[in-house]
Amino acid sequence: MIKRGDLYFPTKDFKKKAWLKDKKIYREAQKDPIKFWENLANELSWRKKWKKVFEHKPPYFKWFVAGKLNITENIFEKNSQGWEEIKNKTAIIWEPEPEKEKPIILTYQELFQRVNKLANGLKKLGVKKGDRVGIYLPMIPEVIISMLACARIGAVHTVVFSAFSSHALQIRLQDTEAKILITADGYYRRGQIINLKQAADEGIKETNVEKVLVVKRAGNQVSWDKNHDLWWHELVGKESDQCQPEIMDSEDPFFILYTSGSTGKPKGILHTCGGYTVQAKFTGKWIFDLKEDDILWCTSDVGWITGITYTAYSPLLNGVPTLFFEGAPDWPAPDRWAKIIEKHKVTTFYTAPTAIRMFEKYGTKVIEKYKFESLQLLGSVGEPIDESAWLWYFKEVGKERCPIVDTWWQTETGGILITSLPGIGPFKPAFTGLPFPGVKVEILNEKGKPCKENEAGNLVLLPPFAPGLLRGIYKNPQKYLETYWSQYGKKIYFTSDGAIIDKNGLIRIIGRVDDVIKMAGHRLSTGELEAAVNFHPDITECAVIGIPDEIKGEAPVVFIVYKGQKSVDEVKKEVIEHIKEEIGPIALPKEIYLVEDLPKTRSGKIMRRILKKLFTRATAKGEEEDKSSSPTDQELGDLSTLANPESVDELKKIIGKK
């Protein structure tokens, strides 16, 4: 039985059939990473080959310069598996939330026809290459069809997570100036129908949206404005199932996905056509060891990058069926996810540590009857996986037979950049592993010097960078420069993650070093939450910190300075409503505290670090009984620089009361 700190290697059986089993791939790639990526790119179908593989004008860079392709050609008619081979194979398996409803299974051919019909429909609505299209859809087949239809005609999709609020949708539509929004009447979540159209109606206010295309999913009543609303089935019904692909330049914009940074406003991460396609295809193929008979279930919604790359594009580029699910993995019973794995004979299961910890908490008894014989490989993503969750996943789900790939990456990187490869290993609980071949990383201290073994520092990426790395922040070059290319100069990409490296060269991710919280794997910004809370007219000031959470990894805690007349409970309720309206229910805080004052420096900066220390210490598990849960001033650091040190005493009392 594998224990904490042990190294684990793939079984002989796994190794025998794996795409990659020899460590020499790392050496080859290391020798000439540009050539390495070029060789991979050569396996795709291009309309025109590139003139130059890599061009670097810091902080900007290009891959496969002047190459031309379309990702949908590589998924469909020119798939590297051969169109005749895959056209009658399953492309997507969709499991609806209500158990009485039948799954929808589409072959590559059927998916292709639906994509073309919508692509023609979008053209009829006036969508042209380079136009932005908003997609605000739940996890139903149409969400993948929409993304692919945009890709077919060169439109830039911006998928907005369906659990985001109408306000979150609105700011994304405003920033992208999308003229078309694709949405649905509603969808099922934990047995309820969520009226998505209503949120879409709100979200398009004060935007450039001219037409709203609506999928009929849940059959709920929706309000209808003939001037801009159109039913999906009515639009596509009349269209041809053939559509010529738009020929895209490698560096043409492909999609924009918004993500949270340190400040209040979400950033539109821009990915381009060529590099993203190469990286999506080969990271999927090698990291999930995708083969003809595999079925990949990546549990991420396509509102997040994990879903975009590994629920949608990567499996399809590899000619493999992708399974996706409308509902929550523990609805209507805690073993729903296990049932789905067995029902569809999933071979590759990719999820977040939060889900693993939740399954673990429900108890092993819940899954006792499942043998998971179809499973061959497990994956983890989105937040650090602790040893105990890793070991549980390995034993109870993977039955000590399936390797676990703990994959590190970001919205910005487009695809996975660090993980041990499943046929090579080694795997070590809580360590992500080695950089993917052709990827150069380093862990640097504040001065820019490489850290020693087991010394914590900042994880950075070095040139030539992976081809799928972002090319910019939409309409905000200054932010691009400041966020990624200023800490260590214009040639080193700063990830905002802390990490350590062990004696085997394996990397462990410690967590974000900026003001981003990873709650249940979802990326939230404390600044964005603070902006939402400050919206309340009677709140003079607030601070949001992320604190450790047993299941969700991290969770936000809000401190409020309130000067109004309402009761504490009323204020808390209103704050929650504001967060729901501004961001969505996924961002709800774990605790809200009303305080007299917040610790500040003399220049007025709120000391979130002190709040975090106070809170983390007071709620830390496993404290020795005789120790006070209140941190000492020494632990809090130098308080003499504070303008109001007395605020710390009040906070100690309030938090201590918990």
Ligand code: PRX
């Ligand atoms: O902090 C790292 C964490 O998730 C951040 C990126 O979040 P997002 O852009 O939403 O993309 C999530 C999925 C790719 C990173 O900066 N993170 C991602 N994967 C891991 C991780 N932390 C630890 N271990 C991982 N495997």
